[in-house]
Amino acid sequence: MKTFLSFILKEARHILRDRRTMLILFGMPIVLMLLFGFAITNDVRNVRTVVVTSRMSPQIQASVERLSASEYFTIVATVATPQEAERLIRDQKADIALIPQHTHSQSLPMRVGSGCQWQIMVDGSDPNMAQQWSTYAQAILRDSGSSSALPLKEGAASFDGRIPSSTQMHSSPSLIGNSGGGSIKLLYNPQMRSAYNFVPAIMGMLLMLICAMMTSISIVREKERGTMEVLLVSPVRPLMVIVAKAIPYLVLAFAILVVILLMGHYVLDVPLAGSLVWIVIVSVIYILLALSLGLLISNIAQTQLVALLLSAMVLLMPVVMLSGMLFPIESMPQVLQWIAAFIPPRYYIQAMRKLMIMGVGIHEVLNEVIILSAMTAVLLTIALATFKVRLE
Amino acid sequence: MNAIEVNHVSKSYGKVQALNDVSFTVSPGEVFGLIGPDGAGKTSMFRILCSLLLPDEGTASVDGFDVVREMKQARRRVGYMPGKFSLYQDLTVEENLQFFATLFGTTIEAGYDSIRAIYSQIERFRHRRAGALSGGMKQKLALSCALVHQPRVLFLDEPTTGVDPVSRKELWEMLGTLRERGITIVASTPYLDEVRRCDRVAFLQEGKVQGIDTPELILERFAAVFNPPGLEPSATQSQATEKVIEVSHLVKAFGTFRAVDDISFEVRRGEIFGFLGANGAGKTTAMHMLTGLNQPTSGTGKVAGFDIRTEYEQIKHHIGYMSQRFSLYEDLTVAENIRLFAGIYGMKDSDIKAKTDNVLRQLKFEGHKDALVRSLPLGWKQKLAFSVSIFHDPAIVFLDEPTGGVDPATRRQFWELISDAAARGITVFVTTHYMDEAEYCDRISIMVDGQIRAIGTPDELKHQFQQPDMDHVFTFLARQATRSSD
């Protein structure tokens, strides 16, 4: 037992002595939470608009003014031809161009609308944003003529952004609500706050990377420096060496988890609707899984360089890309969906979303918990089986 | 029952046969030496005995337990200090020792007696991080860590590489007391005086046991390997008076600690200058200032006519350097390393090519031109590193413990290379812990506690301190060190 404690003390010292790494370990979650919480949004705002017209009619003038009065659009230029407008868009000086078509303006004064047809030319390189911009523009242009409720189509499309914020919801030109189709109820996240979605995702990503990377490096470093030989030959059992190595990282990961949860709850107002006990238990299972993965990497890698590249790049990409944290798994091709089924963070993120946000009981996440536990058991078994008690 | 039994053990790595049908036994309480040139298979033998490697053929047992089948029991009974043992750089001296003590189920207090002689020398640094210790002190700490517990059988793979002569004597005295307690010790060493302290030695060469006997008989039988005829003291005593190194009142302080404390000396062109001193006396720090790796805190110095404080980049054009730690690129081949460093010094491609062949012939390396440096035995690497450091014909070459851990025959060859270089007019500035090598130097300085306590030719020094040889001169001076009692 004393040996065990002294082992843990030694590992803890390794971690604590490296101030810079410590700083990053705790700074990373905080910065990520702040960035995602406050800086990264898909709101339609400050869209650079160019108006193509040779002749400002009062109607056009009115529409343009309404447009620039809104917080969504900023008129950056008025040009004479669509070609010029396109050049501006291509040169990244503008995002959207409005081209009035004067065909009906005088002949159909009774028509609903401003009496002016618009053609909207939009930079489509980002398809989601393009759709949103044009929807917003259409809505504002139409608002001028009729104050009637917008058809649902536009209302719906205005939510086409990935991370709309709550402020946008209240002031957007059209709201989801009653419409011809029926009433819509947004469960668990009525204000559609993106933090609800990404806090569990950040937990899944950071815990995985930190645990896997830190354990694998610390073991491989001992191999590289030659101290592993001494540890192996000592009377201490290899299993204990591994467990002792894992415990400080478990504690560290736990501390990071607490930091994320506290920040999420108090700074970003993310609910902790479910049982905290289960959140912690599932997280611990997940941390164990990440530690086993780290151990496995350390068994494969002979040098720190390889261990680092394996965990920082080869592991990072599937975790970020295939776990459903940024991109929905359902939209992927079938083959990738199968692969994604083997990505552990996917289940953890899902379980956390349910426990934290939806506030369900453990029964509803049983599936995820079982899969995670099984994966942990398998990975741990493989890692322990391939752990070499001898040199190559 | 024998403490160790090795029966017909063979081990090969791919095509390389490291051990070939090796058998020997060691009785309990014996000090057994495992000696032989680099690459003879000593480290593989140690690893097999420690159950770190599986033998391809044959069996081995330690304290009655088979190292393959009864690994757990065997591991409980052995202590092992690997050749490239390194400590946890970010832990302090005391934390390292404490960790290893606990690892072996003991405490510093309980084991203190058995490490006192060595640990007391570094104890005053116990709150310093191991990474900040000098090379020799690290080795002493590593030794303390290995010896703090008392296993049934102790394996030491070249434990004294880089350790100064005085401390080596103390270590072997310690091993003597362990032996009295019935601990079996197997050690490998390139030092002949240490070989003589063993009860029996096994001489390994190319993976085969050439002979097992008392040290005297083995050293006699294989005198060609162990006791090569001494080198003629360089007859071409340089008469030049031109000074290539001039140093006056040089100081390097780290905080309040003065690693180099006001040293002054001169070195003439073509001299072989031995820069001796105990571990931690400040040799490497002084050398770093002379080679422009470090800035002095105060004092002045000129190397090859350039100021070490301001013109250190010019100095670098005129010197060669071989560090304590092997520092060629292990993932490049012999020829590629030569080409790289020659190229850095601005040599022409055609010159490099011609000279490479020459040097390789001189080193008898022709067949290994395209071998990765990683695959060479230590002694070869060191010879190569030296040849690389003088490849561009520098005015001065600085060698920091160039022969640490190298076997006697290779050391002898190494010194031939050194005297060749000196004969070509290259000034050689060398540190060493081998006192037989000190005798080959034209002049010697001995550093103690950051200061130069003696300087002169070997004969002058022996005369001055009235000692029979350099070993005694060194011991006499180094024992006056006061730093350890700070």
Place this chain on the structure above:
Amino acid sequence: MLKYLLQKEFLQIRRNAFLPRLIILFPIVMMSVIPWVMNQEVKNIKVCVVDNDRSTVSQQLVHRIEASNYFIFTGQQPTYSAALHAIETSKSDIALVIPPNYSKGQAQVLIAANAVNGTKGSIGASYLAQIIQADKLTSRQVDISSDAGSNSSTHTLYNPHQDYKVFMIPALFAILMMLMCGFLPTLNIVGEKEAGTIEQINVTPVPKWAFILAKLIPYWLIALFIITACLLLSWAIYGITCQGPLALVYLLAMLLALFFSSLGLIISNYSETMQQAIFVMWFFVVCLMLLSGLFTPTRSMPGWAYLTTYVNPMHYFIDAIRTVFVRGGGFTSIAHQVLALTLIGLTMATWAVASYRKNN
């Protein structure tokens, strides 16, 4: 002198058992897989229905949902709470409750969507609402044309099929460059420090700039390889080609590689261990990437965050490469990004040289 140092760097990369494989395979695998993944389209939403009406009209509605390729119909649930339970166990994303009098046109349906992922929830709900709307209109023979009221048409430039891959492939170029040209040099100098070889280099008269340049150039070549492989794969697999001049893509890639490899070397110079180096690099990379407009438009950021884009080379690169690759812009379109990237790159390279200390 540079020649010899360069040769050394290349030999070291080639001799490593892992690096050449990583350098070649990683971009290829990423390019073949990730564009399929980087898709923010919402598809395959799982819907369950609580049909309290049980009429032919409601049946017809359910069939319509089943037929839609946005939805996967996961079955009927007897009650609303059963449907909620289905959502809680991830069996469904959306529950549609059809009221008893639906077929008589009296009552409205209820769409309850799991909005933890706000986008998915709301988009899913509105798609469903559209289907219901359409269903109502067709089943009651209402004239839809009068309702349309559309007085504007949208013309989408550059990406007429609204293909997310077109948007994301240039971003992927940036990510690959960042990972390969950023992480590898980060480990380089600190690796030499740990191996002790840097000391041997430091006592030679090698100029600092030559040493650093020799470490930068291999990563430019790696960048060249990556960008070539990316362009080829994007053409071969996705049929997406560069709209603007190819030379500009290469120019931008070189400039970005200069920045990232310099950043890596700077961090490497200041670090003592590989672990430290990689964590610091990782931190910078994540921040640069998130604030670059790679995933979300920079203009939507709050003011303080938008200010950081002025010094974020990743932002200039993303802007410029999308202009060239997607919008087909020429040099004049991206002149100011090229200028900014060059300035930042050169500053970082100078810093990398200055922070390498041969003497302390």
